[in-house]
Amino acid sequence: MEGVGGDGASVASPVPEWGHDACRMYQYCLDKTTPHMTYRWIGTLVIVVIYCLLVYYVQGFYIISYGLGIYLLNLLIGFLSPLVDPELKVSEGSLLPTKGSDEFKPFIRRLPEFKLWYAMTKAFRIAFVMAFFSVFDVPVFWPILLCYWIVLFVLTMRRQIAHMITYKYIPFNIGKQKYGGKKPSTSGGGPRGD
Template identity: 90%
Template sequence: MEGVGGDGASVASPVSQWGHDAWRMYQYYLDKSTPHMTYRWIGTLVVVAIYCLRVYYVQGFYIISYGLGIYLLNLLIGFLSPLVDPELEVSNGPILPTKGSDEFKPFIRRLPEFKFWYSITKAFWIAFVMTFFSVFDVPVFWPILLCYWIVLFVLTMRRQIAHMIKYKYVPFNIGKQKYGGKKPSTSDGPRGD
């Protein structure tokens, strides 16, 4: 009974093997890019510029841009929000201090920076690919969409900033002290006498 239940069943097709190898290579480079935050964001800005140029030159696909803007606003809210919202749930884990006498707990984002970057980059690539299909070019009066998105952004950010003020947290590292390690003093080194 050759071939039944033997090695023939465990051999993957060349197409699936190629797909698996491509996915592993993609994941490898994605993992290697993790510590290089500045370069990742520069790459994302290039993708954003390519998308904006495509929409500008085609003069269409405004509904895709509006949907992309709503999605980016949703990602931004997740990026600025704490993992455990004191208004919504009581947790046994780390929570934000609400009084000056409370113990300091580090700010942990609901959406970490890497996932925030990755989601934005994927969203712009998907939107860019969608601009090549005319079915997505729905005719709309784009100034109304832009005004509605700006109003939505202002209202959402005002609510988020009020939440940040109420619970006294800052989701950014700007101005915070960083540990630089032990600095050598002049008395620690060898003397030149």
């Protein structure tokens, strides 16, 4: 019983084992970057700038950029939306606090910051690779695409802001409230009440 399946499985499939090790190493590197939000976003900003310079100097690949813009708009909506949409859960009561006397419930995003960063970085990397193949350089009049994307952005954000106002939630963490301590009173004679 000891020798059954021991050597045969590892000798027969070295490629899947190598692929599995590479996936584990990639996930390990992603996990190590999780607490370093500023550095992750700086790296993504470098990729974005390189892609924008490539599109500017080549004067092409506007369809890829338009598709990328639509995808980024979709990610932004997921980032600004609550995990459970109060519009869909009206029958069970509001899941977000609507009055000051309601229980505090923290805002939980449908798309967390790390997943937003990862999806955005991956999208720009894919667009960057696609920009090296001329089959994706479809000739279009880019100002029309830009105007259409701006109109789409404004309409979508208007709807999202109306949703935020209706259900009274703010998708941003303004910061931890700090306790200032007791303020000394100016009336009275002193600590003993002289």
